[in-house]
Amino acid sequence: MLLAALELVGIAAFAASGAVAAVGARLDVFGVVVLGLTTALGGGIIRDVLLGVHPPAALVSWPYLAVAGVTGLVVFWFHPTVAKLWRAVLLLDAVGLGLFVTAGTTTALALGAPPYAACLVGMTTGIGGGALRDVLLREIPLVLRREIYAVAALCGAVVVAFGDYLELPAVPVTLVGSVVIVGLRLLALWRHWNAPVARSGPET
Known part of the structure; x- marks a missing residue:
């Protein structure tokens, strides 16, 4: 019950981030709702399609x-009120990322996916909705150009896969994986960490 409630909180946080981006892009009410739905549910739908779960x-x-x-x-x-609460939304977004990634990784492992594939599926579950959001807004996905987001997701997925490989109890491993993701994400936000990018070459 607690995990289900936290999952809904994560969905709300993801939907809020998508809707805020849509408002910033001056979309109408339909566009705002669609972008919120896409951001919140897109990663889970991609996961189920990749794993052959129909309907998602x-x-x-x-x-x-x-x-x-x-x-x-x-x-x-x-x-305007949501914008003032943006730090709280980012916190909930981090929690949602941790829950979605670990749940996606666990689901993939349970359906027989090898560990490396399960990690990729888990990461995609967490970042897929945000990537779709940015594509719909005609932007390069945020997770591909700055912020420690996908990297944190992948680290948590690896923790879950490694725990499964060692045949450790699933619930504690999932909890640890989620904590790793949330911790890395919040630490990156606090310290303003970004993934390194290639240096620009000489101008010609």
């Missing part, structure tokens, strides 16, 4: 759709 869980569980849709509407109508 996000499309058959009405609370997921309801929470993401309502969050989009709330952001549309009260976006």
